[in-house]
Amino acid sequence: MKKLMVLDGNSIVNRAFYGVSQNLTTRAGQPTNAIFGFLNILNKLLEEEKPDALCVTFDRKAPTFRHLAYEGYKATRKGMPDELASQMPILKDVLGAMNIPMYELDGWEADDLLGTISAKDAAAGWDTVVVTGDKDSLQLVTDRTTVKLVSTRMGRTTTRDMTPEAFQEEYGFAPIHIIDLKALMGDSSDNIPGVKGVGEKTAMALIRRYGSIDALYAAMPTPEMAPGEPAKPGVVKKLAEGEGDARMSYDLATIRTDAPIDFAPEDNLRREADNGRLYQLFLDLEFAKLIDKYHLTAPQGEVQAEAEPSSEVTCSSEVVTDRTRAEELLELWRKKDCVDVLALPSLDVVCVECWLSESESHAALFFSDKLEGYNDFLKALFAPDVKKAAHGVKSLCRALLDEGITPGGFVFDTEVAAYLLAPTDGSYDLEKLGMTYYNHQFAKAADYLAEGAFGPLADPVAPTAALLSHCALIGSLRETLAARLEELGMMKLYQEIELPLCSVLAEMETAGFLIDRGALVSFGEMLSGRIDAAQARIYELAGETFNINSTQQLGHILFDKLGLPPVKKTKTGYSTNAEVLDKLRGKHPIIEEILDYRQLTKLKSTYVDGLSKVIPPDGRIHTSFQNTVTATGRLSSTEPNLQNIPVRTELGAELRKMFVAPAGKVLVDADYSQIELRLLACMAGDRAMIDGFNSGADIHTITASQVFGVSPDEVTPLMRRSAKAVNFGIVYGISPFSLSQDIGVTVAQAKEYMDKYFQHYSGVRAYMDAVVEQAKADGYVSTLFGRRRWVPELKSSNFNTRSFGERVALNAPIQGTAADIIKLAMIRVRDRLRAEGLEGKLVLQVHDELIVECPESEAETVCQLVEEEMEAVAALPVTLVADTAAGRTWAEAH
DNA sequence: GAGATCACG
């Protein structure tokens, strides 16, 4: 039996577009991710299926005759984003060059073409494999036609073969009856109305039972029949009223098999690609790897020379062992706009590449043990008068500061640039960026980072080659990423915030935060005593010993042995988290003990023991600030995390007394008051909320008074608490359910609070709707400073994923703008401290809070300076307010 | 390595 594979072109290209990194582009900025993804999927399918024939269908536009039948049909489908649209003609060129037939027809959708093709195949005695990401096509499944469902998750493509058996297994009825199912439940994405009031559950049950709507309506009761058949009376009523809708929906949901196309399966037999044309296209698309994979060769003649300009580039390199030569090179570099620098974290080895002309580059390597006066060389290279690009400027600055060198002159950071362009990608190794942006596999950094890679016993050839190629890659990325930042309007954010922040962060890390080791130790001893006591009481109450840290064992004791009612389940068993235990409070004395034990062990292991491990001899804890991690633009803090030191409970807050200033100095703590809520007011342009803030009173009380319609002095603590929960929830894209959980009221009450809230803050409601709509159209959201977050989840067909996308779209601009603002404040505070010759230095940032350590004599000046700079970052309809205080310990200053 | 829990804004 011969087999034809037909691809639903639009569906597959969409999967590819949203499944492959948004940042795959050519050097010129033409996006190529959808094409790349499409070809990968195609290759995988060909290997899997080995079909005799192959073709692709594309949509043209919504069918006009259906518009006449039902006006709303397809009206809700949005056009594709520009980044995808620009790839479509190129993709069609590529498929053309691969000699793969394409079918598209004005007024006909891919579905109908797929239906027509599989029908004609079957008539000709062929088998068909329909490949699509769209479940609509499942009705085509027959003994002759398999539908291969493609899904792309996190760059990985998975497929599922739907045969009649597999379909029956999953749905409980035959594939053709999916039409009947849709006739009842409708399909909002295709504007098929279905029967009003009948959802998926009801429809599935009915179709499983009756098979089709014809059979269902044939079984509908006459008035004299007993109630309860074929469904509950309410449903019967809806079915009866909706019969017209059901019949019309049935027609709308039916895929046609009579599209007027000339099609014969044998016209689509696999053919060799047009080598020359495909080579040129892949070259233009910068798909070097695919050229290899398809064994394409350059066409003969002039094209070849033009196609490989890189062959004319000369790269030379040298190992510098002589001071005079080093000086000579430094002098050359001082005249350049930018040189690319790659330094090992140890600073033992440095590679600098410099373009001498358009076609000639030169790299110089420096080894600490081969160049005399190496430290002076580093000092000169990293001075402000040599303009440099590097990958990970913050870490490099930190390493230099630790060597006593004050660095400057960084004009580009490829890591930070790549992060701004794709803040959800997670990591930005040079090797990975080489693949993302140039589709080329570079050597691994591990080759030169390995212990002793350049040691006396090692063969330096491989690590040196890797080092040189990465250094050159920094140069290429610098241009590619700069063009992209410019194009997306992020250059200012990059140059004025992210890049200067690198050295500020490095200084903060180097400064560190002094900790009172003695106090920490005795706090730990106290905790140990209380933990032992709590543990003994728990064993006593449980009647046996067990590992309290194991949720599994704890769940067994609580719910099986002691018979307490399980409140919630997790994937792996009973849930025993604080929320659950809180609900069980009073039901058994062991609960209180466990909560207590949890708090104590958390403090001991994460904080006392955790922090003790990272206190160096100088007594100062040096955290690492991560500036390329969060999706929103915030910083994070690791090894240790100083951004989650306890404060909310009395015992936990004890820890903040151990973060101290040295003798003669104090800590100045400044935090933004309600910055996210203020930003929400500004970005939404909500008059009521703006006025609320500008009145200077407490925002939660104001909100409560407006929402509950009482004067501010009549607001009860409960009213304020509810208003506060709504205020916070709004920023996260809350639902009434979660709000009700949070403040312990019914869902209905929570909904009422939210309705009232939106009545009074109508601008906030309008803003929330607008921001989500905009995000759906653009594929991203942005902050006031232009930082972007891509939100591909909004396109998901999965309700939960899509809802998550909506909440992200609401939250990211607010959280991200706050992050932009405090970053700018950090730069200005550092610059002012320096300009005014003060000794004070930043030691910590905790999202909306800055901590400066300074001499007692500077305390007042620094308080004022920090407050001024933090408040002056942005002039907005609601003024930014920062509260400051000074103290000997963090607890005292906060 | 994944999942559960809990510390922070």
Next chain:
DNA sequence: ACGTACGTGATCTCT
């Protein structure tokens, strides 16, 4: 009818 708040990092258990 769904499933239920955004962003992080560290520690512990268990497979």
